[in-house]
Amino acid sequence: xxxxxxxxxxxxxxxxxxxxxxxxxxxxxxxxxxxxxxxxxxxxxxxxxxxxxxxxxxxxxxxxxxxxxxxxxxxxxxxxxxxxxxxxxxxxxxxxxxxxxxxxxxxxxxxxxxxxxxxxxxxxxxxxxxxxxxxxxxxxxxxxxxxxxxxxxxxxxxxxxxxxxxxxxxxxxxxxxxxxxxxxxxxxxxxxxxxxxxxxxx
Amino acid sequence: xxxxxxxxxxxxxxxxxxxxxxxxxxxxxxxxxxxxxxxxxxxxxxxxxxxxxxxxxxxxxxxxxxxxxxxxxxxxxxxxxxxxxxxxxxxxxxxxxxxxxxxxxxxxxxxxxxxxxxxxxxxxxxxxxxxxxxxxxxxxxxxxxxxxxxxxxxxxxxxxxxxxxxxxxxxxxxxxxxxxxxxxxxxxxxxxxxxxxxxxxxxxxxxxxxxxxxxxxxxxxxxxxxxxxxxxxxxxxxxxxxxxxxxxxx
Numbered sequence: 001x002x003x004x005x006x007x008x009x010x011x012x013x014x015x016x017x018x019x020x021x022x023x024x025x026x027x028x029x030x031x032x033x034x035x036x037x038x039x040x041x042x043x044x045x046x047x048x049x050x051x052x053x054x055x056x057x058x059x060x061x062x063x064x065x066x067x068x069x070x071x072x073x074x075x076x077x078x079x080x081x082x083x084x085x086x087x088x089x090x091x092x093x094x095x096x097x098x099x100x101x102x103x104x105x106x107x108x109x110x111x112x113x114x115x116x117x118x119x120x121x122x123x124x125x126x127x128x129x130x131x132x133x134x135x136x137x138x139x140x141x142x143x144x145x146x147x148x149x150x151x152x153x154x155x156x157x158x159x160x161x162x163x164x165x166x167x168x169x170x171x172x173x174x175x176x177x178x179x180x181x182x183x184x185x186x187x188x189x190x191x192x193x194x195x196x197x198x199x200x201x202x
Numbered sequence: 203x204x205x206x207x208x209x210x211x212x213x214x215x216x217x218x219x220x221x222x223x224x225x226x227x228x229x230x231x232x233x234x235x236x237x238x239x240x241x242x243x244x245x246x247x248x249x250x251x252x253x254x255x256x257x258x259x260x261x262x263x264x265x266x267x268x269x270x271x272x273x274x275x276x277x278x279x280x281x282x283x284x285x286x287x288x289x290x291x292x293x294x295x296x297x298x299x300x301x302x303x304x305x306x307x308x309x310x311x312x313x314x315x316x317x318x319x320x321x322x323x324x325x326x327x328x329x330x331x332x333x334x335x336x337x338x339x340x341x342x343x344x345x346x347x348x349x350x351x352x353x354x355x356x357x358x359x360x361x362x363x364x365x366x367x368x369x370x371x372x373x374x375x376x377x378x379x380x381x382x383x384x385x386x387x388x389x390x391x392x393x394x395x396x397x398x399x400x401x402x403x404x405x406x407x408x409x410x411x412x413x414x415x416x417x418x419x420x421x422x423x424x425x426x427x428x429x430x431x432x433x434x435x436x437x438x439x440x441x442x443x444x445x446x447x448x449x450x451x452x
Binding site for chain 2: 010060081082114115117118121181182183184185189197198199
C-alpha cells in the first residue's frame with residue numbers, strides 16, 4: 001500500500017495495515033532473549049536491561065532462562081571450544097523463529113584470544129548469526145542498536161516466498177550439527193552449511 | 203625475611219639430604235629460587251609451611267615451564283700430546299688446543315611455586331621442581347596435601363604442560379576437555395590449522411591464512427589491492443613486516 005495514502009488515512013482516523021505488518025510488529029516488539037552470558041560482554045548486556053538503558057523500551061526485557069521460551073540468543077562473550085557444543089545445543093533447543101546476536105569481538109571472531117588454543121574463532125562457524133556487534137565489550141547503546149537492527153530485519157521479512165522467516169519455511173533445517181570434542185580440536189572445526197571462510201584481502 | 207641462602211641452609215638442616223639448590227636470577231628483581239628434589243619435596247614443603255620463622259602459609263601461584271632439548275656448543279681448552287718436530291728432532295710434547303664440544307642436554311618440565319607468608323608478612327619464596335625428561339618420566343610429587351590451593355593450579359599445569367602430580371587428589375584436565383590429547387602450553391604444541399580467515403593477519407598468521415587460499419584467489423586479491431600491478435604472494439607476506447619497521451622508526 002502507498003505509504004503517503006496510509007499516513008493520510010491515519011490522519012482521518014482510519015488505520016490501514018497488512019497482516020504481514022501486524023504479524024511482524026508483534027514479533028519484533030516482544031523479542032525474548034535467552035538468559036545466559038559467557039563473559040564480560042554479559043555484564044554490559046545486564047546493564048542494558050537495567051533502568052539506565054532499559055531494554056524494556058524495545059520489548060526485549062523478558063529474559064527467559066529456558067531456550068524453549070526464547071526468541072533471541074545473545075552470544076555475549078568468549079566462546080571457548082569447551083563451551084561451543086553447549087551453545088550450539090542451546091540454539092538447537094530454541095523454537096523457530098529464532099535469532100542470534102553475536103555480541104563483542106570474541107563472539108564474532110575470537111577477539112583477542114583468536115590465536116589461542118582454546119577459543120572458538122567466532123560462533124558464526126556453527127550457527128547463523130543475524131547481527132554482529134563489534135567492541136570489547138560493546139557499550140549498552142551498541143547492544144540497543146543491534147536490537148533495533150534486528151527489529152528492522154524482522155520487520156522486513158515477508159511471510160511468504162523468498163526470505164520468509166524459518167518457521168514459515170517447511171524446508172528449513174531446524175537442527176544444526178553439534179560439534180564433538182576431538183583429540184586435537186572440535187570436530188568438525190566449522191559447519192560448512194553455515195560458514196565459509198571469507199577471503200583474505202591484501 | 204631470610205635470604206634464599208639462609209632458607210636453603212634451614213631446609214638442609216631440617217630435612218636430611220634434601221638436596222636444595224639455589225637457582226640465581228640475574229635480573230634486577232633478584233628473585234632467586236630454590237630448586238628442590240622431587241623425592242623430598244613434600245617434606246621440604248611441610249617444613250616451609252610449619253617452620254615458625256618462615257611460616258609460608260600461602261601458596262599464591264603454581265605454574266609450569268617447558269624446557270626443550272638443547273644442544274650446547276662449547277669451546278674448551280684441551281691438553282693433547284702431539285708428536286712433532288721440535289728443534290730438528292721429533293719429540294712428543296703437550297699442547298693446548300681449543301676444541302669445540304657438542305653437549306646434549308635433555309629437556310625437562312618444571313613446576314614453579316610462589317609462596318608467601320600471611321602470618322609473617324613476607325615473601326615470595328620461589329620453589330622449582332624438575333622432571334627427568336619431557337616425554338615419559340614426567341611425574342612430580344603434588345604439594346596439594348600441604349597447600350590446598352595447589353589443587354586447581356596443579357590440575358591446570360597437568361592440563362597445559364603434562365606434568366603428572368602424584369598424590370594429587372583429583373588430577374583431571376581443567377581447561378581442556380577429557381579426550382584432548384595435547385598439552386597446549388608446551389613449546390612443541392602444534393595448534394589446529396583453523397586459520398581460514400584472519401581479518402588483521404600479519405607475519406606468521408598471515409602466512410598461515412594465505413596457505414588456505416589458492417594461487418588464483420591470491421592473484422585476484424593482489425590485483426584488487428594494487429590496482430593491476432602484479433605482485434607475488436611472497437611480497438604480500440613481506441608487506442606487513444615492512445610496515446611494522448616504519449612504525450618502529452617513527
